[in-house]
Amino acid sequence: MVTNLPAEAKAKWIKVMEARTIEEKIKALEEFLSAVPKHKGTENLREWATKRLAELREELEERKKKSARKGVSFFVEKEGAAQVVLIGLPNSGKSLIVHKLTGAKTRVSEAPFTTTFPQVGMLKFEDVYFQLIDTPPIVPGGGPFNGRVIGLCRNADLVMxxxxxxxxxxxxxxxLKKELESAGILLSKPSGRVEIERFKTGSGGIRVTMLGELVGATVDDVRKLLSSYNIYNAHVRIIGRVTLDDVEYAIFGNVQYKPSIILVNKIDIGDPGQVSRLRRIAGDARIISVSALTGEGLDSIGNAIFGELEIVRVYTKSPTGRVSDKPLVLKKGSTILDVAKRIHKDFVEKFGYARIWGPSAKYPGERVGLDHIVMDRDIVEIHLKE
Ligand SMILES: Nc1nc2c(ncn2[C@@H]2O[C@H](COP(=O)(O)OP(=O)(O)O)[C@@H](O)[C@H]2O)c(=O)[nH]1
Ligand SMILES: [Mg+2]
Known part of the structure; x- marks a missing residue:
C-alpha cells in the first residue's frame, strides 16, 4: 500500500532530504514523523523513521563524545577485501568466534554485555583478508546497542x-531478522530495485529507464509520485520487478539488501536437529554449523564469505612479466575498464589494449578491450597507447 502521505508530510520529507548536518536531519525527521498520519499504510514508514531517528541521535552522542575525547568511535574504517559484521543476541559466541578466526583479543565471557565496542580482526582466506567486526549484542525489541550495531551492518559488505x-x-x-528489516536492512534479495538519481539543477525532467517492469503502475504514476515530493529532475532506474511502493521507499532511501551468512554456534552442546527447521524459513541464506569452542566448522567460513560476496580476484602483470601476488578485488561482472581504473586514474584514457590469461580468456594471452568481463583468478596485462 502506498503511504498516501498528505502534502504537509511530503513537504517535511523534502526538508529531511535537504538537511545538511546531523542536527538538522534529526530536527527535520522529528517534524516529518509528527506530520505522518497514523494508519496501516504508514506503519512501516513510521517504524523506519523512528529507528533512523534513534540511530542519528546515538551517532550525534557518539560524535560529541569523540570530540570531547571521552570515548572510542563505533564507526570502523574498512580494510581488506570486505567488511563483515557479526551480530547476535548476548552470549551467542560472537567474541569467541572472532577471536578464533582472527586472533583478535576480543572479550569472551559468560556474562552478557561484555562486549561494548566493536572489536576488529582480519581473517585470511587464500590470498585475501576479510575484516571481521565483533559487536555488542542486539536485543530484539530494544537494547542499548541496537541502533549502533545496526548502523555498523548498514555500512558492512556482509552480515554474519x-x-x-x-x-x-x-x-x-x-x-534478529525483524530487527534489521524494520531498520530497512533486508536479508533476502528483493525481486527488484529502484535507483533514483536526483539533479538539483537543470530541467531534464523525470527520465525513467526500464531494466525490468513496473507491477501495477505506469511510468506516469512514477512521475506523479515523484512530483508530489517536489522531485522534478531525476533519472529513475527500474531494475527487476518493482511496485509503486518500492519507488516510494527509494525516495526515502530506506531499504537496502545485505548479503548474510548464518552461523549456528555451540553445536558441541546444542541441538543440531533444529538446523533443518531453520533452513526451511531462512530462504537461500547459507547456514553453517560451528563450535567456536572446539573449532568445528570454522574452517569453511572464509570460503563461504568469499562465495557470498560475489567478488573476483584479478592479478595484474606488467608487460615485462612479473605477476602481482596481491590480487585486485572487484565485484563479479567487472570489466577491464574497472581493472584499469583501479590501477591508475590515467590508465583508462591511455588504454591501448589488454592481454588476459585465466578463466575468462579464450586462449592464453587473448587480446581484449575495456568491455571484457573478468573472472576470478584472471591475470591481466594492460598495454597503454604509444
Ligand atoms: N560450549 C560452547 N560454548 C561457547 C561456544 N562459543 C562461545 N561459548 C561460550 O559462550 C559464552 C559467551 O561467549 P562470547 O563469545 O562472549 O559471546 P558474545 O556475547 O556473543 O560475544 C562464553 O562463556 C563462551 O566460552 C561454543 O561453540 N561452544
Ligand atoms: Mg561479545
Missing amino acids: IVLDATRDIVSDYQA
Whole structure:
C-alpha cells in the first residue's frame, strides 16, 4: 500500500532530504514523523523513521563524545577485501568466534554485555583478508546497542548472524531478522530495485529507464509520485520487478539488501536437529554449523564469505612479466575498464589494449578491450597507447 502521505508530510520529507548536518536531519525527521498520519499504510514508514531517528541521535552522542575525547568511535574504517559484521543476541559466541578466526583479543565471557565496542580482526582466506567486526549484542525489541550495531551492518559488505544452538534458533533468527528489516536492512534479495538519481539543477525532467517492469503502475504514476515530493529532475532506474511502493521507499532511501551468512554456534552442546527447521524459513541464506569452542566448522567460513560476496580476484602483470601476488578485488561482472581504473586514474584514457590469461580468456594471452568481463583468478596485462 502506498503511504498516501498528505502534502504537509511530503513537504517535511523534502526538508529531511535537504538537511545538511546531523542536527538538522534529526530536527527535520522529528517534524516529518509528527506530520505522518497514523494508519496501516504508514506503519512501516513510521517504524523506519523512528529507528533512523534513534540511530542519528546515538551517532550525534557518539560524535560529541569523540570530540570531547571521552570515548572510542563505533564507526570502523574498512580494510581488506570486505567488511563483515557479526551480530547476535548476548552470549551467542560472537567474541569467541572472532577471536578464533582472527586472533583478535576480543572479550569472551559468560556474562552478557561484555562486549561494548566493536572489536576488529582480519581473517585470511587464500590470498585475501576479510575484516571481521565483533559487536555488542542486539536485543530484539530494544537494547542499548541496537541502533549502533545496526548502523555498523548498514555500512558492512556482509552480515554474519550468530545463533546459539542451545536456544531456539528459529525464533532467535526471526527476531534478529525483524530487527534489521524494520531498520530497512533486508536479508533476502528483493525481486527488484529502484535507483533514483536526483539533479538539483537543470530541467531534464523525470527520465525513467526500464531494466525490468513496473507491477501495477505506469511510468506516469512514477512521475506523479515523484512530483508530489517536489522531485522534478531525476533519472529513475527500474531494475527487476518493482511496485509503486518500492519507488516510494527509494525516495526515502530506506531499504537496502545485505548479503548474510548464518552461523549456528555451540553445536558441541546444542541441538543440531533444529538446523533443518531453520533452513526451511531462512530462504537461500547459507547456514553453517560451528563450535567456536572446539573449532568445528570454522574452517569453511572464509570460503563461504568469499562465495557470498560475489567478488573476483584479478592479478595484474606488467608487460615485462612479473605477476602481482596481491590480487585486485572487484565485484563479479567487472570489466577491464574497472581493472584499469583501479590501477591508475590515467590508465583508462591511455588504454591501448589488454592481454588476459585465466578463466575468462579464450586462449592464453587473448587480446581484449575495456568491455571484457573478468573472472576470478584472471591475470591481466594492460598495454597503454604509444
Ligand atoms: N560450549 C560452547 N560454548 C561457547 C561456544 N562459543 C562461545 N561459548 C561460550 O559462550 C559464552 C559467551 O561467549 P562470547 O563469545 O562472549 O559471546 P558474545 O556475547 O556473543 O560475544 C562464553 O562463556 C563462551 O566460552 C561454543 O561453540 N561452544
Ligand atoms: Mg561479545
